[in-house]
Amino acid sequence: MLILVIVAGLLLGTLLNIIIIRLPRERNLLRWPLHCTRTGEALVWWQLLPVVGWLVQRGRSRDGRPLHWIHPVVELLTALVVTLLYLRYGFVASFFYLVFVCVVLIITGAIDWLHRSIYTFVILGGALLAMMGSLLLPPATLTLLEAGLGALIGGICFVLLFMLGRILFPSAAVPFGLGDVYLAIFIGSAVGITRLGPSLFYGILMAGIVSAVIVFAKYILRRRDMPQYIAYGTYMCLGTILYIVAWGL
Template sequence: MALTLLLVFVIGLCVGSLLNLVVVRLPREGAFGGWPRCTRCGRPLAWWQMLPLVGWLAQRGRGRCCGRPLGWIFPLVELTSGVSLALLYARYGLGAPFFYLAFVAAVLIVTGAIDWLHRFIYTFVILGAALVAVIGAPFVPHHSLLNALLGALVAGFVFAIFFALARAMYPGRSAPFGLGDVYLAIFIGAAVGIVNLMPAIFIGMLLAGLFSAALLLMRRAGWPGVPEYISYGTFLCIGALGYLLARGL
């Protein structure tokens, strides 16, 4: 069992490496082809630099070709993917729940990483994933088509109200809560269902609130470079993924 879990973890790391390609290339709009390149200088990567987690550690977090920092989010994506698949396999084995939640985890990881880097959520990705979550729900124990639809509708309705309030509070300015967060909530609602919606969403909202409070204290203390807004969707992704890994459906 331990060796099997280790194998699944390694496979998860490789999946995370593929997810990183999406994280890097999706914002470039269509630049999915070609050999992977350094995210800082654009030079082609050697084969060993593409090894999941190992490549980043071997370079000590800096590009071998340019010496510039590569960013911590890329190894974190790979590690999160590996841990997620291992935990899901330990709970469900290779059944429908495993593949369903592995898909959900991949969407949450990619969406959370892109939102953290760019403060942007891709509508076609998240709503397409929500449709897949609804279609796949009847094949997963303790989930159903009705459960997924109710979760999506309730989450979308509540977060649409949040979005309207944010726009009213910040007229003519960039609001801290965007329409992409509404779409993300719809996906989370479809993925976890109405039964698990409240805790899955609440965890992310709590984390976002705590992080916002910390940033506010840092700004008042005179810290330089403190961002005005947070990537709210990232915290929703963290909360939903953490809940699913700890509790399941």
């Protein structure tokens, strides 16, 4: 059974990659066959194999251009998350609920990393479904009230931070935008008010460490190839996934 769960996680990761690739391009998510993002050619069956297809191609398209590394990472991360949640919960309501939450976070984090964009309908739709899903969970795990308060407090905190950034740095890019506010609402609704702080802490800590490394490399080592900004939403997603896998609900 464990092998089947791992394979299912890898296949789910492949499905998420289709969404991650096609959603920003406003393409039909159900269109078949799938096409290479570099050459536009139809993909053959072995190229669709999770991770294996990328490795066989050595991370390059047919014309030699590099394929993004994030796609095999999405497949591996999805399989890892699904497997660890299965080992913790088995096939119960909490397992399916948390897999759904992590799916939304993986899609959002990957798209934000690639395009610096967070899709409102994905996040707010996910928040609504998460609150509805809380009704199916044991009361000791998460209640609708806790989910609603988590969404409210998460949104308020990040709205205040967003407004403070605009006031202090009116002509500069703030560390996060409204998309991150919506993401905080989703995280709050998904984990509840009591787990909101620890979930966000992991993401903030990861973003802080990466920012410190970038500042050190840019101003101390005089590296000019360092990124100007970081995908803050990606680290919020990764931090929440880390919390869910480590501590559960």
